[in-house]
Amino acid sequence: MKLSVPGRATATAVVAAVSLLTGGSIAGAAPAAGPAGSAAEPALAAAPDIPVANVKAHLTQLQSIATANGGNRAHGRAGYKASLDYVKAKLDAAGYTTTIQQFTSSGRVGYNLIADWPGGDTSRVLMAGSHLDSVSSGAGINDNGSGSAAVLETALAVARAGHQPAKHLRFAWWGAEELGLVGSRYYVNNLSSANRARISGYLNFDMIGSPNPGYFVYDDDPAIEKTFKDYFTGLGVPTEIETEGDGRSDHAPFKSAGVPVGGLFTGASRTKSAAQAAKWGGTAGQAFDRCYHSSCDTTANINDTALNRNSDALAHAVWELSE
Template identity: 40%
Template sequence: MRMRVVTVAWVLPFASGAGCGAGTDSTQMAGPSAAASSGSSASGAATPRIEDALVILHRLQKIADRNGGNRFSGTKGYDDSVAYLRDRLERAGLHTSVQHFAMRDGTTTSNVLAELPGGSGRVLMVGAHLDSVKAGPGINDNGSGSATLVAVAQALARTGYRPRDTVRFAFWGAEERGLQGSLHYVKGLKDAEKAQLSGYVNFDMTATKGGAYGIVDAAKSSLADLPKKVRGDFAQIPFAAGSVRLQKVLTRAYQDQGAPVTPDLTTVTATDIRPFLAKAPTVPVGGIVMLSANPRKQKGRPIVAPCYHRKCDTTANIDTTALGRGMGALHQTITELAGTAS
């Protein structure tokens, strides 16, 4: 997660210096929660297995260890992460593609997309950024979100789940370099493609130790909790119709896993939700970011999560209970929102 919250005035459009350059674009085809253990759901789709997510996180750690300690976009560590996740998704039977794009410094990186096809013509997107910062391996931020998506995708595919609406899983590159991957993707969508999207749900830092389950607050019920000097900025955030429904579905899904949820507006401009708000304003959005429930300061700076953007964001920095809850919640959210083919 790229932290830009509370102290930044609300400005939606990306300035030319902050957005992705024109670049090139090519596509290559190709204590755990009980709810996240093996089994099956009421919809008939297998529930995700915590061991699958942990295997993914340990592999991402090894990839970082072999590549200078990080998985930063534009490096071999990131490219190896892309290859690994794509291989797991393909082996599970999902159709995948890689979307290459040029970053602002002229180097190239990529997004990964995978789909479970539906027949309605509508598309539900769920996403997480795959890259880390240079300073560390990024296992919580945001290997946790990426592993959650892959484990849930594998579980849904394992029993041949057939959604009514296509489910598109997105793994964004260059989030830690200014949300460049998701912005490139959204800017490239045609109006008809935006109209197909029934929603975008973002998973970021979903295994934070001592974290609050911060659900994106499209209803803006948490405005009164913000400092007065920024309250007006956050009040102006233009959530699309349908975003409150996403919030309610995701909230209920987390509560069903036993998680105490908190409505949160402060992270919305710091995650891959922001490009959808800016460039696809009719698309409903939702998501979760887990920041420290009781943040402290160090040398005058807030510590938003343990080992945030540091070398110690390793597999030892993962709360497996929170990770399992996120897997169960995403699984429930997808099956409720995407439905089942008749």
């Protein structure tokens, strides 16, 4: 999640392979499916369980990348590009059509990674995304390796299941979020109005494994919000409306462009109250993430239960909202 500071970096674009990003069709895309449960189209299966061990394995790789590249995965640094290459290789091997979008911010080159799953109605696109960059002070494993790894593992679960929903699925990993939502803003600003209108929803995942976690749901699009809340209700886990990071993550450019948005969050630098500790566990009077934007945001800075629940909620929303 980006620093809350005045002023935002601007992005100057150099775009590679933008046809997938701004065009209306995807090679191999199928026409819209009939209603779920009809004779032409059987009801879609429920989302699979997302193995938290797989998500944590991605986090281990991101930690190793940071360690080998000056301790961080920040915009314009070698660790960021190595992180992107890691994610891209996994998606390419799984059958995704991947596209790298290049931009410049603060004098350094940055990258967005977009992955399209072949099939589905490209006039109705469901997106799920996360920022892949860290701050320069640390490896950024909760902020935002957690969201990036969960989105990646959900995308891989789509491929393993051979999932073919009615809507077209697109996953994204954003660059330079920590400098002011630069990558996601650039992506949205370079979509035509017609292609913005094709995005039926954008789901954002920024910090979903905080070590002293809360369970926060964005209160933006009502249908997306209900999808997440209903999932957690089914687990017997109470939720609260997310306020700490409102407008400070990559859903904001989509929301400003009129795209329905939603997402999940487990808390950053704010302090967990006694009431929140009573319903969620953890430590009252302590930050949700004491290592926010710090060098201690490593693989030791993750709550496995929160990461597991939020990864499964992510997959549930992708399956549910892509019908």
